[in-house]
Amino acid sequence: MSADLFCEIIAGERPAHIVDSDDVAVSFLDTRPVFKGHVLVVPRGHVETLTDLADVGPFFERVRAVAGAVEEGLQAGGTFVAMNNRVSQSVAHLHVHVVPRNKKDGMRGFFWPRTKYASAEEAASYADAIAAALRRTPE
Template sequence: MSNDLFCEIIAGERPAHVVHSDEVSVSFLDTRPVFKGHVLVVPRAHVEVLTDLTDVGPFFEQVQAVARAVEEGLEADGTFVAMNNRISQSVPHLHVHVVPRNRKDGLRGFFWPRTTYASAAEAQLYAERIAKALPEG
């Protein structure tokens, strides 16, 4: 693993509100969410950008499962799923944003206002709600 923030989370060296972890990916709450319940899905293997990812299918199957879980677990109307490659990529480790969306939530275009969780307990509650909506396996 590399020495980046996400590799540290994957290795258990840095705390995070983990939603799901398996041999392919780790999913956890963004610490600066667009909306509460905003999840980052990162490949367990360190890759910087999408073109470096060798096994795309299993990774995006997990992204798909997290998007479904965010909608179901948070009773969201939908999700916004996005990824940056190099430009605007705040951590040099591939990551997909899965953001809960609701009608008239105020999100317009690519302007991403950020919010915060009231406490670690509130963040953990969001992580647990999403995790419970993931399929077993």
């Protein structure tokens, strides 16, 4: 495993608000969310880009489940799901952004402000709501 930030989170060496974790992927809150409840879904094994991902189906099943859980758990109107490959990829570990969306939320195209959680407790409440919705979602 390469020593990147996401590998450290996966290994439990760095704290994160984990939403879900299994043998395929780990999902956790972005520390600089576009909107509160913004989740990153990363493959458990170190993979840098989408073209490096050998088994796409199981990984994107997790992305799909998280997108549904963000909508349900946060009563969001929808989600924005995106990823970068190399350019604008802040961590060299494949990650998919799942961002809660609502009409008139201020997001325009690909330019948006980032926000912060008021506290670790507030971040944990968002992670818990999404995780609870994931547990209710049949696979």
